[in-house]
Amino acid sequence: VIADYVITEALLSYLLQQVSGSMRIFRPRVMLSVPYGVTSVERRAVYEAAREAGSREAYLIQQSLAAALGIDLPINAPSGNMVISLGGGATEASVMAMYGIVSAETLRAGGQDFDEAISIYIRRKYGVTIGQQTAEKLKIKIGAAVPQDQEQSMEVQGQDQVTGLPRPIMITTGEIVEALQDPLKNVIETGRRVLEKTPPELVSDIIDRGVALCGGGALLRGIDKLLTKELGIPAYLVDNPLTCVVEGTVRGLELHSVLERNLPKV
Numbered sequence: 001v002i003a004d005y006v007i008t009e010a011l012l013s014y015l016l017q018q019v020s021g022s023m024r025i026f027r028p029r030v031m032l033s034v035p036y037g038v039t040s041v042e043r044r045a046v047y048e049a050a051r052e053a054g055s056r057e058a059y060l061i062q063q064s065l066a067a068a069l070g071i072d073l074p075i076n077a078p079s080g081n082m083v084i085s086l087g088g089g090a091t092e093a094s095v096m097a098m099y100g101i102v103s104a105e106t107l108r109a110g111g112q113d114f115d116e117a118i119s120i121y122i123r124r125k126y127g128v129t130i131g132q133q134t135a136e137k138l139k140i141k142i143g144a145a146v147p148q149d150q151e152q153s154m155e156v157q158g159q160d161q162v163t164g165l166p167r168p169i170m171i172t173t174g175e176i177v178e179a180l181q182d183p184l185k186n187v188i189e190t191g192r193r194v195l196e197k198t199p200p201e202l203v204s205d206i207i208d209r210g211v212a213l214c215g216g217g218a219l220l221r222g223i224d225k226l227l228t229k230e231l232g233i234p235a236y237l238v239d240n241p242l243t244c245v246v247e248g249t250v251r252g253l254e255l256h257s258v259l260e261r262n263l264p265k266v
Contacts, residue, residue, distance in 0.1 A: 012053035064094030070248030080202030086217025121179035128158035
């Protein structure tokens with residue numbers, strides 16, 4: 001969860017200073033979102049980083065539960081709600097009811113793995129190496145999860161593996177679709193496994209309501225159509241895919257007394 005503890009603590013310290021001022025007379029309460037299924041050691045590291053940064057108290061909330069609160073799904077009711085959160089480093093599929101998680105799974109792969117798949121595809125097909133940022137630009141500008149009616153193309157510069165010199169290549173949307181097949185299969189399988197572990201009566205609720213897609217990866221063109229086809233349940237992009245987890249974490253702090261028994265223990 002934390003790749004660099006020192007930098008994480010420094011960032012949290014800066015953010016808390018923005019909230020409470022440099023004097024820090026009143027230390028704020030903090031809630032942080034973590035992926036579902038993180039280990040006790042990882043949970044402790046996040047908690048300690050928040051405490052060391054200057055918080056009065058720190059609480060953790062599962063990312064998908066925060067997303068559901070941020071999307072304003074009716075997770076207080078005894079009916080099923082499903083969220084698939086496609087983040088940069090992890091993909092989380094979760095079914096929730098009564099302010100708790102019924103079934104969930106975290107795939108430790110996300111948008112960065114999409115970028116890597118594009119880089120590998122281009123290296124194998126054209127013998128040209130491109131950087132992660134270039135791969136991400138391709139994904140954002142012309143990328144898609146399914147073939148599009150309107151084929152787009154984009155020229156990028158890479159390093160020829162034979163000569164070592166810069167070489168321009170033209171990449172199309174169809175090629176990005178092909179490059180992303182394997183990582184997208186993993187996302188689909190994660191969603192499938194969560195649905196298989198979900199009680200049938202909650203699955204029927206999800207069929208009626210659909211699967212909410214959030215996170216930066218949800219902005220990939222056609223990913224809602226792909227998941228609708230493969231899972232057999234309507235999938236839709238939420239209105240605030242990039243901010244719903246943050247907004248939900250704020251709501252989670254307000255609802256802490258209600259959520260407490262379902263939150264990760266440190």
